[in-house]
Amino acid sequence: MSGPVGVGVIGAGVISKQYLEHLTTYPDVRVLFVADLDTERAATQAAAFGIPGSGSVDELLAQPDVEIVVNLTIPAAHVEVSLAILEAGKHVWSEKPIGLDRAGSAALVARADELGLRIGVAPDTMLGAGIQTALRAIRGGDIGRPLSALTLMQSPGPDLWHPSPDFLFQAGGGPVLDMGPYYFSALVHVFGSVERVQAVGHRAQEVRRIVTGPRAGEEFAVTEPTNVALLLDFADGAFGTSHFSFDSPLARQGFVEITGTEATLVLPDPNTFGGASVLVTPDGEKRELPVDADGQGRGLGVVDMARAIRNGGELQAGGALGLHVLDVMLSTLQSLERRAPVVIETDAPVAPPLVDGWDARAATL
Template sequence: MGDALRIGIVGAGNISGQYVKTLPRLDNVLITRIADIDASKASSLAAEADVIACTPEELYAAADVDIVLNLTIPLAHAEVALAAIRAGKHVYGEKPLAADTSSARSVLDAARAAGVVVGCAPDTVLGTGVQTARASLDAGDIGVPVAATAFMTTPGHERWHPAPEFYYEPGGGPLLDMGPYYLTALVTLLGPVRRVVGMSSAPRATRVIGSGPRAGTSIPVRVATHVTGVLEHVGGELSTLMMSFDIWGAQLPRIEVYGTEGSLSVPDPNGFAGTVQIFREEWVDLPVRAGYPDAGRGFGVSDMARSIVEGTPHRAGGDLAYHVLDVMECLLRAAETGTSVAICSTCERPAAVTA
């Protein structure tokens, strides 16, 4: 896959362990440094990965870092990305690209001016689940797509996360937290979105931390915790979306796509694999037809590294992440105003990951 690019990780929180396990399996990337504002967290994760622990500022300046992997909280995404770009580094970040489109645009503009590349999670859409569904769609297995549904329901992450405040602050909530997985999958399957309508609510003003040393602590809710809407894709397909931190149990599909000749059931887009099913006369499992096999968080970094070396577009790119963020922002605006909202941004449908 070409020369290995060196990765410096900023942010040693919960998600970082998954990247540290996956990246060493990939032959075109190499972790060299790990930084966090909490030096003890950086040291612990760096020891696990057998790399250098340092401060974020030292990491940005390091000659042995080509790509900064930004695993900080959403409110810090733009700040960290801009610092890395100023140091001449490529950036790949956890979702969302930034807490709002204004900050996200500043990241993309700065990267373009500096001649560096920006990528963003989720890379789960590069796995065999979504990519097999896309291959089936592209082959015309269900005819012409006309609609889709996408549901993410949970009673809230505070039940298991020891420090869940950021889920209930601007930049969080079910839409901005989990929506990127579902919306990135929908754009990968059906193309970009041109218009949205929606409604939202926040039934509870506070949440209670359910685990860890602060269990029992009450935290405020500053965002909508139940969001539902309809997305109109550029091809005319209509996707119905529901993202909720207020539902204890629901028998709903993760994603389904409905065509003129059948339907597709798509596995959880928060994972890389899973079984795709097709319905024409009855539901039947589809064999794996596309996607990176045995993928994990970090495959998007590898895909971006390969594109940098080869000079080709990468799939989990900044323009896609910006469009997804724009769609989410517009959906919340539509819910607030009670009107339909046109999406100003667009993006290319990412290239398929062929088998």
């Protein structure tokens, strides 16, 4: 086949707006259908973005012109929905995480391979000009040999702004599983696979209250750790320290520093697509690495997949990477519970940085 790749979206919730407002502007993909359990909500989103079709999941999977399906369901449904997409003969782009357990997620990646289909996993912020510029600088030797990393993400918690935040504090949620994919994906792109993790942590509250939206004032149970610190050992001998918290009144997010033998690189927030990096040398000199991230947003990974389907090549954020990041996160929680290091059983091939000037806004197919 040739020409733009047809795309369908399952899940018309909060995150779908961010995907659709960008996917509908990229010429190498055409969004053809939006599906949701609530078909009226799907119709509303489709109408808002000029998408021709909407309806049920089964109706979407029956669409012959849809080649990639974007899975924006809740984390607990990711594996089940992604498997259904694959069995319908379509490629999958899944919101993070790939799943909530190792066995089911590994089976998903294996099934995609058996069927000769692609599976990609968020975050695709790794494809943004901000992180890609930093990765090219690191691969180019600007900091020497990468030795260590320091990352930090702390906030008061999404219960202050999300209208239905329960799932972010229960199985499949918490700051490690919710925010970890951005930071761990960035670190794996720099250092390669994680070999071992050791963590400590707790949850500050057993019950929290929704602050905004139609459910404001409603209380919900917290079951996951909400304040976690960890040490990562990478297979190449480097290490990283990270802190994830939904319990801090002082919000500090997007903090990623990579130190090498010759310099330290301060990366932009891995939960964004742009932002300049700053190179700091031992004599205190600071040099900014500017970027042009105009028009970039969620959906870059779908464009990367569309081009790979037509032209071949590896995905920047493929299923093996998504599976490895999940393994790191689950091992972090296991280490916290056991109060002992946990060895990571998976590894992930890391794609080279995108060529300078890679542009999702360009028509290439």
